[in-house]
Amino acid sequence: MSPHGHHTYHLVEMSPWPLTGSISAMMLTTGLVKWFHQFNPDLLMLSFVGIILTMIQWWRDITREGTYQGLHTAQVVTGLQWGMILFIVSEILFFFSFFWAFFHSSLAPTLELGNCWPPTGIQAFNPFQIPLLNTAVLLASGATVTWAHHALVESNHTQALQSLSLTVFLGLYFTALQAFEYIEAPFTIADSVYGSTFFVATGFHGLHVIIGSTFLLVCLYRLYMCHFSAKHHFGFEAAAWYWHFVDVVWLFLYISIYWWGG
Numbered sequence: 001m002s003p004h005g006h007h008t009y010h011l012v013e014m015s016p017w018p019l020t021g022s023i024s025a026m027m028l029t030t031g032l033v034k035w036f037h038q039f040n041p042d043l044l045m046l047s048f049v050g051i052i053l054t055m056i057q058w059w060r061d062i063t064r065e066g067t068y069q070g071l072h073t074a075q076v077v078t079g080l081q082w083g084m085i086l087f088i089v090s091e092i093l094f095f096f097s098f099f100w101a102f103f104h105s106s107l108a109p110t111l112e113l114g115n116c117w118p119p120t121g122i123q124a125f126n127p128f129q130i131p132l133l134n135t136a137v138l139l140a141s142g143a144t145v146t147w148a149h150h151a152l153v154e155s156n157h158t159q160a161l162q163s164l165s166l167t168v169f170l171g172l173y174f175t176a177l178q179a180f181e182y183i184e185a186p187f188t189i190a191d192s193v194y195g196s197t198f199f200v201a202t203g204f205h206g207l208h209v210i211i212g213s214t215f216l217l218v219c220l221y222r223l224y225m226c227h228f229s230a231k232h233h234f235g236f237e238a239a240a241w242y243w244h245f246v247d248v249v250w251l252f253l254y255i256s257i258y259w260w261g262g
Helices: 017-038 042-067 074-106 130-153 157-183 192-224 234-260
Strands: none
Touching: 017 042, 042 192, 042 234, 074 192, 074 234, 130 157, 130 192, 130 234, 157 192, 192 234
């Protein structure tokens, strides 16, 4: 018999966080509309506070269940793994739509675009400057997160902390470089379909880098608090899987949009 009943799966207890998360998400969308139309960000800022507080407390409860209460049995972890796999598949399809839009417009540019790609009047980024540096940064972060995983499996706590800290730093460095690139961009999201596909695709990827960096930062805190063991660390594995997904998407973005499309 398991320590929490006669079964190996986890019956989730009642929690307020799905409700507070839903309300905060609704406030986020309405706050964005209010900001766009009335230039008032108050509701948007309030929604951010609600989302952050919900995340902190929801993650705290899940950490408690898996680390201290022993509710994340092998069967539960298998379910979590499949959930993460399906989530990443949904994210792949999400980015597939952006690539579809980009290639639909770039492979057969219309008369309005000047029958050429990039469209007439658009000065594209040099792919061998900041974009290449960002590629190197993300590839290096993929290596360091793999190093952290191997160190964790080998119970080398010091190396795991060092390599995961370096991964988080590289993620933040990538975000800073992309922000600088956006500030210096010679075109905007309103400049034809090129600007739209460029900023939507790279912008959503940048958002995923921020989310992945947050994911890894939480794992770094949990690693520092000794929540992970050599055989029980799916929270970190999920973050590593997500980070590798972010890396691969960037390679496709760099090759297609920056290098070939530029």
